[in-house]
Amino acid sequence: MLVLGGTGEARDLARRLVTAGADVTSSLAGRVSRPALPVGDVRIGGFGGAAGLAEFLREFAPTIVVDATHPFAATISANAAAACAATSVPLLVVCRPGWTARAGDDWTRVSDIAAAAEHVRTSPAGTVFLTTGRRDLAVFADDDRHDYLVRIVDPPDVPLPPRTTLLLDRGPYDLDRERALLQAHDVRLLVTKDSGGPLTVAKLDAARELGVPVLVVDRPPLPDGVTAVDTVDAVLSRLPGSAAG
Incomplete structure (x- = not known):
């Protein structure tokens, strides 16, 4: 599996997948120095846009790509959607809920x-x-x-x-x-x-x-047609072969 990461959800997902014995590679964009690294295999750096990611997917041949990037990483999410569509690799997006105003907020x-x-x-x-x-x-x-x-x-x-x-x-x-x-x-x-x-x-x-x-x-919209869930548990429940155990 390929996890596009950089968030707490991505690290939690990688940890739970590796613990369950899944073969996971996490990819970080490399925009932050000294990032908190997930467990398992890690690659750092961009792919070269949607075309570069598609080429990587053809070589890497993951069962699924999980986009667990930041809610404002719109370019990465768009590239992931385009690359997965071009290579017929399933894509699942994990997007945490946004904040909601409470009584007393202005x-x-x-x-x-x-x-x-x-x-x-x-x-x-x-x-x-x-x-x-x-x-x-x-x-x-x-x-x-x-x-x-x-x-x-x-x-x-x-x-x-x-x-x-x-x-x-x-x-x-x-x-x-x-x-x-x-x-x-x-x-x-x-x-x-x-x-x-x-x-x-x-x-x-x-x-x-x-x-x-x-x-x-406000957040940018997710790419059209992607399947999105809001928790790591929801991601794990949808992975093929019950990879999380």
């Missing part, structure tokens, strides 16, 4: 990162806490009205807003730390992608407690 949803940047430009002055990842920072770079607190895993390689405080850190994060961070920087707006999952949800809990508005970027 959320605004936008369709994409460009819409988020436009919303921020017209928002009241104050510190904006950006947690959208380093690849999307450039769209905020021309905003000189706001102070930015930018939290990312690796140093950025794109332009930043002129008034930026950079915080290099990786989750999981707990509520006490997130609350203290928002208070220390007097954050007036939190910007996040709807990644879902428990590892980074504490920032939303802290924002709710402190009355900080949240700008939530």
Whole structure:
């Protein structure tokens, strides 16, 4: 099996499959330095688009491909769908549920990162806490009205807003730390992608407690025609030959 990974779900899936004796290779895009590696065989790096992935599938001949990438890894998911369709290899997508606003939340949803940047430009002055990842920072770079607190895993390689405080850190994060961070920087707006999952949800809990508005970027749609489930258990139940035992 080929697992397109990089998420906690992908690591959990690989661990359970390897424990059950399945032959699993996990593929990571290699965009993050020092990634948390899954058990089993691992390859790091891109395939060269849908055509390159299709060529790999013809050589590797997996029984199934499981796309367990990040909910915002739209290009990888599209390439996987196209490559699997071209090679007749079954594809299963595991996509964790998104976050849902709770009582006391002040959320605004936008369709994409460009819409988020436009919303921020017209928002009241104050510190904006950006947690959208380093690849999307450039769209905020021309905003000189706001102070930015930018939290990312690796140093950025794109332009930043002129008034930026950079915080290099990786989750999981707990509520006490997130609350203290928002208070220390007097954050007036939190910007996040709807990644879902428990590892980074504490920032939303802290924002709710402190009355900080949240700008939530909606997920890109999954490719047409793919079969998607929302848990690792659901993936395992669908694998051919009861690979998970």
